[in-house]
Amino acid sequence: MGIAFIFPGQGSQSVGMGKALADAFPEAKAVFDAADDALNEKLSTLIWEGPDDALKLTANTQPAILTVSVAAHAVFSKRFATAPSFVAGHSLGEYSALVAAKAMPLADAVKAVRARGTFMQEAVPAGVGTMAAVLGMEPGKIAELCAQAAQGEVVSCANFNDPAQTVIAGHTAAVERASELIKAAGAKRVLPLPVSAPFHCSLMSPVVPRLEAVLGTFANPVVPVVSNVEAAPNSDGARVKELLLKQVTGSVRWIESVQAMEKAGVTKVVELGPGKALCGMVKRIAKGIETFNVEDPASLEKTLAALGA
Known part of the structure; x- marks a missing residue:
């Protein structure tokens, strides 16, 4: 086995x-x-x-x-x-x-x-970066929407956990912008994570x-x-x-x-x-x-x- x-x-x-x-x-x-x-x-x-x-x-x-x-x-x-x-x-x-x-x-x-x-x-100083979990959206689509939301800041896919859950990370404002775009595009839920830093991104x-x-x-x-x-x-x-x-x-x-x-x-x-x-x-x-x-x-x-x- x-x-x-x-x-x-x-x-x-x-x-x-x-x-x-x-x-x-x-x-x-x-x-x-x-x-x-x-x-x-x-x-x-x-x-x-x-x-x-x-x-x-x-x-x-x-x-x-x-x-x-x-x-x-x-x-x-x-x-x-x-x-x-x-x-x-x-x-x-x-x-x-x-x-x-x-x-x-x-x-x-x-x-x-x-x-x-x-x-x-x-x-990253406290509050500058964050992470959010996206439920119920295809990972490729999330990556596209993160790119749209960045506006010169960082927001990208940090964890590809399973087909229905992707975690995004980056500057707090950029993660918030991406979260709004992702919700509007039909994700089931976007949950801000209680983390102290934006792991697994360029920050x-x-x-x-x-x-x-x-x-x-x-x-x-x-x-x-x-x-x-x-x-x-x-x-x-x-x-x-x-x-x-x-x-x-x-x-x-x-x-x-x-x-x-x-x-x-x-x-x-x-x-x-x-x-x-x-x-x-x-x-x-x-x-x-x-x-x-x-x-x-x-x-x-x-x-x-x-x-x-």
Whole structure:
């Protein structure tokens, strides 16, 4: 059976995530301890106890979700003997996928995404940029309307999540103009997102040189990693840095990533980490793929039973 492990991005966080896994499984607790050591702070306490406002800050959210995802992977992979054919992650989740594929150590990944979150927050002053989710319109049409709305500012497609959901990002006024055009052209809904920065658009370009200085070298992934920017598998450690840097300003090509895995024979995906957002997207992209998730002991047990492990 072709199976892929997928890892969620920002937006799936909640206070208390991963606590039940850490309480039940020493290998999960070890991941939280290692993340605390890498950052030299009690990230685990923030994840499990909050406050929610602090967890929502992107410099905290990114290492928090990565840590929970890697903990879920540690527990699941110990009990599930089949190696995945591919791993992939949505935005920040690509770093979790790289840890799972042994291309980068957990400590390096936690530090990298803490820096990535900090740099993204600092790239654009609060209020200058935003994002919005468009529901019920073909992605190509959305891209056209963004181009019309730009008027010298930035607004573009940031995430191609599934056939009915595209996220746009850019200058606040340009996103508002695009939202009005998109609504007028017949989209079901346009929802402004409660984000602190306009991710995955050219306004993030100041992040790239700063992140480049932080990212080290990468080992060859032991499992091909389907990258966000190319929507194609990569097994060359020497290319990872370039793909992660392009990802900062590039679109998350999630629809094509799932289609590429399906075409290569994937029939099952397991989402490792908080929530089930990616499972929902996969179902809407590829009807033939079965979805499972692991975020706590109950979902672990259910997934292992369903996969006959």
